[in-house]
Amino acid sequence: MAQRLWRTRQVPEQAALTTDIDPVATRPRWFLPTLFVIVLLGLALRWWTAVGTDVDIPIRNDARDYVSYAANLTLDGVYSSDPHVLVGQFKGRAVPDAKRPPGYPLFLAGFFDLGDLGGFIHRVVVAQAWLGALVVWFAGLLAARLLGCRWAIPVALLAALSPHLVVYVPYLLTETPFSLALMTFVMAAACGLMASSPGWRVTLVLVAGLCLGMACLLRPTLDQLAWAVSALVLVVPAWRRQWMIALVFVLGFVTVMGPWWLRNTQVAHQKQSHAMAVTIHQGSYPDMMRDGDPATFGYPYRGDPAAARAESSVHAALADLAGKFRAHPLQMLRWYLVGKPMALFAWSEQSGWRNLFEYPLHRSPWLSSGGLIVLMSVMVGLHPLLVLLALAGNVLAFVPAACRWLPRAAVTGVRVVAWVHAYFLLVHLAALPLSRYSVPFRPLTFLLAIFALACLVAWVRQRKAGHAAAEA
Template sequence: MTPANHLSRKWLWSFVLLVLAVLFHLYFIVSAWRQPVMLYGDAYYYDHSATVLNALHLYSYWSWGPAAQVTPGYPLFLALIYRFASLFSQSHQVGMHMAQTVQHLLSVVTVILVYRLMRFRLPRWASFIGGLLWLLYPPVIYANNQLLTENLYIPCLLAFTFAFLTAIRDQTRWQFALAGFWLAVTTLVRPSVMPLVAAPLLLLFDRAVRAYWRHWLGEVAAYVGVFVIAMLPWWIRNAVVMHQLILTDLDSANPLLYGSDPNFEKDTSLSSGLSLEQQKQLAIHRIEIGFHTHPILYLKWYTLDKIGLLFGTPWYNSTLAKHAGLLTRATFAYAHAHILWVVIGAVGLLMSAWLPYLRWIAALTLFLIAVQLPFIPINRYAYPIMPFFFLGVGVVLYGLQQLWLRRGGAVPSSQGT
């Protein structure tokens, strides 16, 4: 096989997946433009923040004054799209529809990123199936039609993961710098990933790295240095405008407080009349008292119960419309096969602990789950972790293929074609 033929074959699967993803999302883009964009909950505040940013050049959230309740990544993303849309129409609906369109196109990118992440270790066919399952996962469409951070957070998180794995593979300083940049961008969209700035320290578990740790100092410095540089504008803004050091945001107090109520049995208005700082203090107090007086109950709540609530149901329509058509019913049924992908994907991620490169994704998935456990457990927060579960599904399929080859007397391959 000539190098040109090998190259064309290498990228053929990616191209086919890209075409399918573009056509699939174009259908839903057209469908979304046919109905008005409705804003609920957090989406209303993100829209407000973006609108104020464009009108007054002021970063706010649920007020008309300066704020730091949330990191600025997603409101700035919306503001830029609204500004671009205003060149063609002054209708705010047009701006919001344009945002939906961009979110769908970003989802096309996530499909390719899922495929490329799986290709670090898995054959093309297994990677293709994993990418295709993520493409067809109905909550993706449900999410893209809403103006919420998940639609920007997922492509940024996958881009960081890809950049970090590439840095580990190539061991070049600029690759580590690129990974640090993507971590900063992801942090500015959703701050829970900020502790991953310490991720290179995990390389010390590798005996070869420990032996040549001085060689890695430059790479780690590039990773951390670019992260800090990219975060500096946000930190400086907070110091100047908010008169305090705010590394990420101030909005974690409320979900932390509601996450301290086992099974939501006691009080549905815990935060009434309390400032963000008071909510945080009350949350910590409730957690300390809970673990002291009912340790088993709280341990179960902060582990098994919350994991069950996070992953037990898909972030999707909870009920099917009475007169839903065949396609809608099929989509609804596939969305509620969610628990199947969670179980198989979890098995695959456990198997990934023994696979080069993919073990990093397994560790990342565990970290992303762990950082959600202190907070209120709603399935929307588990949705961004699902791409990694589809990667786990691909690992299981590949493992089954290798087992079948062994049973048939064939020689299993380390990586298929």
């Protein structure tokens, strides 16, 4: 199975504009050693960051919830975010809840030790350094399968050197594990739909469904993706022939998510209600400020007297949003069509510390190392270009003329990447567009950016070839 996933191709330049190139050919000998060196570089950066970073109060905000779940689950067998167990004030039995999905707390539970929280944190962040290196490896393999080995190298290099993908390793947050689950899902889905063998196609699509379930247990961003695929199979005539593949995909997804859903129906628990209403309302403030007040940036809903009513139900949130559109139509259109995508892919984290970091730090190599500061400066300069190229690549993936240089099977794989990336963008157009949410999707962003660049190169070569033929 691994060999099938890793197979790439060599595309002769003279045939690069055809659509009948065999997508499975022998990869060049230099590719895997080069990719391995890049992965080692990415691992070294992540390891250095993990052991060299000292987070000020690492168990706070979201991290406190995750660690509390792990603690209560380990010590009392109860899935609860009650933090009293962490401060030695635990009395009686914690009350179960379902405020957050269980994927990351289960991951933390494997390392948890209440008597040695420092050692627990160290073990988690070192493990996350290894998971981050796997993200780089999979990003390179997927890019090679879709774009060819030469274009895969810059994709892997960008994933290895991305400061955002590195600096979240020392935090007890879901970014790194979710990024790996997401990349595994996209890789399995793309390779499955590209497979010529029915057996391989069914197997890989099933794996994709399982991986999507694991991703949703880590972070619910893609919760509705399986149902969106099912709806498209029912509605779009061209997709109806793939109903069996869609059924296998949904089966894999339900197999992973089913126990969590079943638990929530059979166990009395406290659940955060109206989560969709909350995210719709919190994302409805233009430029993430209330009435343009910079003092409210990042948290415009705090202190808003209308917030409680707007977050009471989805209907109330939509009514509040409609009122804002009626009062300020141009401002709201600009925010939803331009401002939100810019905020989502912004370099700086709106709710973070010193632009790049989520929680304050006492020390980090990214604050003291001259080499890392230079690297960060280079990546800051490249960031707007990469985002613009990725958005262009998202569109070009569905333009047949732009994909002529790719094999037919690879076009399918690129469209899987583009579809997931676009779905993520559309979801956050309705939600709070914190740039932190885009971090796990950065490898897909890099892949689409390099794809757009490759389309430009193929177009230039085609024009040159056309001019040379005309002159001859």
